[in-house]
Amino acid sequence: MPGKEIELLKEEMGQVIDLNGAISLLHWDQETYMPPKAAPGRGRQLATLSALSHRMFTDKSMGERLKRLSDDESLNADEQCLVRETLHDYELATKLPETFVETFSEDQSKAFQAWIPAREQSDFKQFQPHLEKVVELLRQKADYYGYEESPYDALMDEYEPGMKSSKVNRIFSELAEKQSVLVDEIVNSPKQPDVDWSLKNWDEGAQWEFTIQVLKDMGYDFEGGRQDKSVHPFTTNFDLYDVRITTRVHPEELFSCLTGSIHEGGHALYEQGFLASDQRTVLAQATSLGIHESQSRMWENIIGRSKPFWEHYTPAFQKQFSPDLVGVSSDQIYRAINQVAPTLIRVEADECTYNLHIILRYEIEVGLIEGDIKVADIPEVWNAKMKSYLGLDVPNDTQGCLQDIHWSHGSIGYFPTYALGNLYASQLFEQMEIDIPDIWDVVGKGDFSTILTWLRTNVHEVGRRKNAESIVRDASGKEPTAEAYLNYLRKKYGDLYEL
Amino acid sequence: MPGKEIELLKEEMGQVIDLNGAISLLHWDQETYMPPKAAPGRGRQLATLSALSHRMFTDKSMGERLKRLSDDESLNADEQCLVRETLHDYELATKLPETFVETFSEDQSKAFQAWIPAREQSDFKQFQPHLEKVVELLRQKADYYGYEESPYDALMDEYEPGMKSSKVNRIFSELAEKQSVLVDEIVNSPKQPDVDWSLKNWDEGAQWEFTIQVLKDMGYDFEGGRQDKSVHPFTTNFDLYDVRITTRVHPEELFSCLTGSIHEGGHALYEQGFLASDQRTVLAQATSLGIHESQSRMWENIIGRSKPFWEHYTPAFQKQFSPDLVGVSSDQIYRAINQVAPTLIRVEADECTYNLHIILRYEIEVGLIEGDIKVADIPEVWNAKMKSYLGLDVPNDTQGCLQDIHWSHGSIGYFPTYALGNLYASQLFEQMEIDIPDIWDVVGKGDFSTILTWLRTNVHEVGRRKNAESIVRDASGKEPTAEAYLNYLRKKYGDLYEL
Numbered sequence: 001m002p003g004k005e006i007e008l009l010k011e012e013m014g015q016v017i018d019l020n021g022a023i024s025l026l027h028w029d030q031e032t033y034m035p036p037k038a039a040p041g042r043g044r045q046l047a048t049l050s051a052l053s054h055r056m057f058t059d060k061s062m063g064e065r066l067k068r069l070s071d072d073e074s075l076n077a078d079e080q081c082l083v084r085e086t087l088h089d090y091e092l093a094t095k096l097p098e099t100f101v102e103t104f105s106e107d108q109s110k111a112f113q114a115w116i117p118a119r120e121q122s123d124f125k126q127f128q129p130h131l132e133k134v135v136e137l138l139r140q141k142a143d144y145y146g147y148e149e150s151p152y153d154a155l156m157d158e159y160e161p162g163m164k165s166s167k168v169n170r171i172f173s174e175l176a177e178k179q180s181v182l183v184d185e186i187v188n189s190p191k192q193p194d195v196d197w198s199l200k201n202w203d204e205g206a207q208w209e210f211t212i213q214v215l216k217d218m219g220y221d222f223e224g225g226r227q228d229k230s231v232h233p234f235t236t237n238f239d240l241y242d243v244r245i246t247t248r249v250h251p252e253e254l255f256s257c258l259t260g261s262i263h264e265g266g267h268a269l270y271e272q273g274f275l276a277s278d279q280r281t282v283l284a285q286a287t288s289l290g291i292h293e294s295q296s297r298m299w300e301n302i303i304g305r306s307k308p309f310w311e312h313y314t315p316a317f318q319k320q321f322s323p324d325l326v327g328v329s330s331d332q333i334y335r336a337i338n339q340v341a342p343t344l345i346r347v348e349a350d351e352c353t354y355n356l357h358i359i360l361r362y363e364i365e366v367g368l369i370e371g372d373i374k375v376a377d378i379p380e381v382w383n384a385k386m387k388s389y390l391g392l393d394v395p396n397d398t399q400g401c402l403q404d405i406h407w408s409h410g411s412i413g414y415f416p417t418y419a420l421g422n423l424y425a426s427q428l429f430e431q432m433e434i435d436i437p438d439i440w441d442v443v444g445k446g447d448f449s450t451i452l453t454w455l456r457t458n459v460h461e462v463g464r465r466k467n468a469e470s471i472v473r474d475a476s477g478k479e480p481t482a483e484a485y486l487n488y489l490r491k492k493y494g495d496l497y498e499l
Numbered sequence: 500m501p502g503k504e505i506e507l508l509k510e511e512m513g514q515v516i517d518l519n520g521a522i523s524l525l526h527w528d529q530e531t532y533m534p535p536k537a538a539p540g541r542g543r544q545l546a547t548l549s550a551l552s553h554r555m556f557t558d559k560s561m562g563e564r565l566k567r568l569s570d571d572e573s574l575n576a577d578e579q580c581l582v583r584e585t586l587h588d589y590e591l592a593t594k595l596p597e598t599f600v601e602t603f604s605e606d607q608s609k610a611f612q613a614w615i616p617a618r619e620q621s622d623f624k625q626f627q628p629h630l631e632k633v634v635e636l637l638r639q640k641a642d643y644y645g646y647e648e649s650p651y652d653a654l655m656d657e658y659e660p661g662m663k664s665s666k667v668n669r670i671f672s673e674l675a676e677k678q679s680v681l682v683d684e685i686v687n688s689p690k691q692p693d694v695d696w697s698l699k700n701w702d703e704g705a706q707w708e709f710t711i712q713v714l715k716d717m718g719y720d721f722e723g724g725r726q727d728k729s730v731h732p733f734t735t736n737f738d739l740y741d742v743r744i745t746t747r748v749h750p751e752e753l754f755s756c757l758t759g760s761i762h763e764g765g766h767a768l769y770e771q772g773f774l775a776s777d778q779r780t781v782l783a784q785a786t787s788l789g790i791h792e793s794q795s796r797m798w799e800n801i802i803g804r805s806k807p808f809w810e811h812y813t814p815a816f817q818k819q820f821s822p823d824l825v826g827v828s829s830d831q832i833y834r835a836i837n838q839v840a841p842t843l844i845r846v847e848a849d850e851c852t853y854n855l856h857i858i859l860r861y862e863i864e865v866g867l868i869e870g871d872i873k874v875a876d877i878p879e880v881w882n883a884k885m886k887s888y889l890g891l892d893v894p895n896d897t898q899g900c901l902q903d904i905h906w907s908h909g910s911i912g913y914f915p916t917y918a919l920g921n922l923y924a925s926q927l928f929e930q931m932e933i934d935i936p937d938i939w940d941v942v943g944k945g946d947f948s949t950i951l952t953w954l955r956t957n958v959h960e961v962g963r964r965k966n967a968e969s970i971v972r973d974a975s976g977k978e979p980t981a982e983a984y985l986n987y988l989r990k991k992y993g994d995l996y997e998l
Binding site: 048239 | 513514517518520521522524525528532533534535536537539540541543544546547548551720721722723724725727737738739740741743778779
């Protein structure tokens with residue numbers, strides 16, 4: 001009875017997905033509303049639920065069912081995808097013993113709790129033993145997963161299935177070279193934007209309100225999501241109809257809240273865009289973090305920092321901050337929001353220097369996992385690379401190696417997906433410009449519906465039916481490369497800085 | 500190896516409790532921040548996690564372990580309590596056959612669905628057959644649970660363990676008689692409070708801010724809790740260090756937000772006050788709903804509606820709402836917040852009439868379960884009792900026997916805990932007045948630390964080691980009666996209304 005067995009799989013996996021939704025809520029709450037003393041208890045809850053989810057998913061009967069279904073030729077195409085992707089996850093999950101999963105979850109939670117004060121006090125020593133433990137566990141994890149070339153590949157595979165560090169090394173070295181040349185030209189250009197007008201305090205309520213307006217225009221569904229504040233902006237979902245984002249509000253930064261919201265809004269549109277019929281299955285999931293990041297970065301950078309976007313939004317923006325923006329033109333805003341200025345902080349980095357931050361982290365990560373860099377040496381290595389790539393001195397670890405949440409969450413192999421996301425975004429957008437000839441006219445009207453429809457069809461609704469490379473290849477007709485991205489940067493910044 | 504087995508019990512129960520904490524978070528989020536379209540998915544998540552928790556707790560090995568531990572004489576006193584209370588819960592959870600639980604759940608759901616339009620249309624006949632079915636099933640449930648005197652006792656035991664209706668009958672009949680006499684005197688008193696000054700719109704932010712100040716003074720730990728808004732105020736906990744409350748803010752009601760916060764704050768102080776060493780066990784739980792309610796009502800009514808409380812807080816209250824309270828004295832506030840006005844609606848009832856609403860419901864519930872009252876006769880009985888106890892004519896069933904959700908949810912035996920809470924509160928507070936001779940002086944200084952210490956020792960830290968009667972008896976040296984409560988009401992309202 002093949003029909004029955006696929007239904008049983010869906011019901012069993014539905015329960016695992018329900019439990020994972022609860023786990024995501026425990027995480028969301030931890031970073032938004034949870035009171036501080038609750039941290040140890042939350043760590044226990046996360047450990048218990050993660051172990052339970054792992055146990056349910058890795059039950060022997062699940063594996064047997066998946067193997068039977070893999071051989072079932074009566075399944076339709078969607079069912080075959082569902083079985084293939086679920087089996088892929090099953091195989092990854094069964095490689096990790098339950099005790100390892102529990103230990104990892106507990107140590108990860110402790111590392112996160114240690115990172116918060118360490119970052120505040122710029123005291124890497126507080127964080128170091130926790131990160132050492134996490135790195136040790138990650139190396140064990142790579143061994144459990146298995147790898148051909150580098151243990152780093154085993155970790156990166158969780159975020160960007162199929163990607164290898166040997167490929168990333170090649171792409172990143174080309175990118176680093178050409179991007180640093182461009183950055184150098186820009187920094188030395190006599191044509192620099194006027195940003196003095198933006199150096200004041202900007203009403204926090206007005207910043208927040210403006211993000212709501214833009215998110216609604218983008219098509220983000222507030223009936224199936226919400227925006228809150230957190231230290232580090234993120235997107236999460238508990239269900240197809242509960243996709244939440246966070247942002248942050250700093251009075252001295254006019255654009256940080258808005259660009260954070262547009263970025264997370266791009267992620268959220270992806271997660272709100274899976275097919276309803278795929279709900280409560282692994283097909284209603286992102287195919288890779290690189291594709292996820294292509295969505296956020298396309299909205300944030302290619303659209304949200306474009307000239308037509310600001311020609312449209314400047315009057316509303318001026319009204320929101322009235323009278324503080326009187327006399328500031330859309331061109332001034334466009335130039336200011338695209339200012340290239342090497343900074344210490346990744347999440348504040350402009351589009352032109354951003355990848356250099358990623359390459360720095362990527363190299364440290366590979367060093368940690370391959371054993372060439374010790375955790376204790378991170379601050380020193382970090383600071384040296386920051387000087388070399390961006391010409392900056394790091395005054396303290398808060399603005400250096402403690403700035404990101406990722407390592408405290410045990411996420412290594414994650415950072416390169418940001419840069420891959422930039423490449424995918426440009427390559428997809430290049431095709432969109434062909435498919436939607438009036439694309440810049442509609443952006444200039446604040447009407448993003450045709451863009452969203454294109455993304456729904458070519459990316460969102462695909463879910464996990466295709467991997468990142470297939471999505472990019474099928475949409476653009478070309479293998480993913482850095483070409484479209486470098487062309488995009490050269491054209492936009494060549495014009496802005498009169499290179 | 501007895502030492503090992505008790506540890507295994509703690510670990511297994513700890514996992515169930517972790518899972519229940521996640522379930523509580525799913526509920527909390529549903530009532531506070533969840534976007535509307537997420538409701539169906541949230542329902543699925545709650546169903547999955549609840550079934551999982553039930554399955555883990557009722558596992559046969561758990562029952563066998565508990566029975567072995569029950570016979571283990573090497574356990575210390577705390578461990579014995581832990582086993583006794585866990586076994587009590589296990590037996591409740593396993594006494595009902597699965598088929599009965601399913602039938603009950605279905606009929607309960609139908610009853611709830613029928614109650615909604617019946618209430619809207621004030622048409623009891625629509626609800627009657629469903630309630631008849633629910634009552635029939637509840638009588639079966641009582642049989643499954645077992646009882647000595649009355650089947651009602653078996654149902655009430657879920658909410659107020661150990662309490663018997665024979666006792667409640669005695670207490671409530673005395674209460675009903677004396678409280679209705681008092682209400683009658685108050686209603687006919689020529690001395691009525693001036694409340695005209697309070698009939699305006701009150702700033703919502705000011706209402707909220709004032710609750711935070713009072714909650715902090717009460718000793719509510721915001722580092723291990725938080726306050727949010729919801730339609731109906733409630734308290735929940737996910738962990739000993741994560742006890743959250745909600746309140747509501749209505750601009751036209753000056754006191755509703757504050758009294759809601761103090762009430763929930765009282766519940767929360769109980770849950771924040773369990774012993775750290777009991778954490779993640781059933782001992783760190785409320786011993787009964789009556790004791791829970793004694794805490795909320797003591798803080799809300801005995802303390803929060805006292806004269807010394809308002810002598811202390813009036814200046815801060817005036818400042819918070821400046822200039823809208825200029826010229827309003829603490830005496831005016833004290834009189835207004837204690838206004839007695841019989842109403843048809845229980846949730847709007849004042850301190851002086853509230854118990855009469857409960858007794859009315861209790862008497863009907865006992866009659867239904869013992870077979871002396873037919874469901875068809877409820878409206879007639881209800882209206883007659885409303886006339887007799889509160890002197891009110893019930894114009895329709897919407898404002899009468901259809902107003903509460905409880906029966907439609909199959910909850911019978913719950914209502915009396917509200918009134919028992921009032922009695923326990925007064926009896927405990929009477930003893931506190933002896934043990935803390937300057938109690939009204941410290942309240943008049945907004946210093947509640949000695950009160951909280953007394954409650955911690957005599958109630959909170961006890962957890963489930965003692966049942967409600969033992970807690971009240973051990974603290975006050977007397978069996979629970981209505982005496983202290985009636986003395987309290989007579990003294991306070993005799994003075995207010997010059998009786």
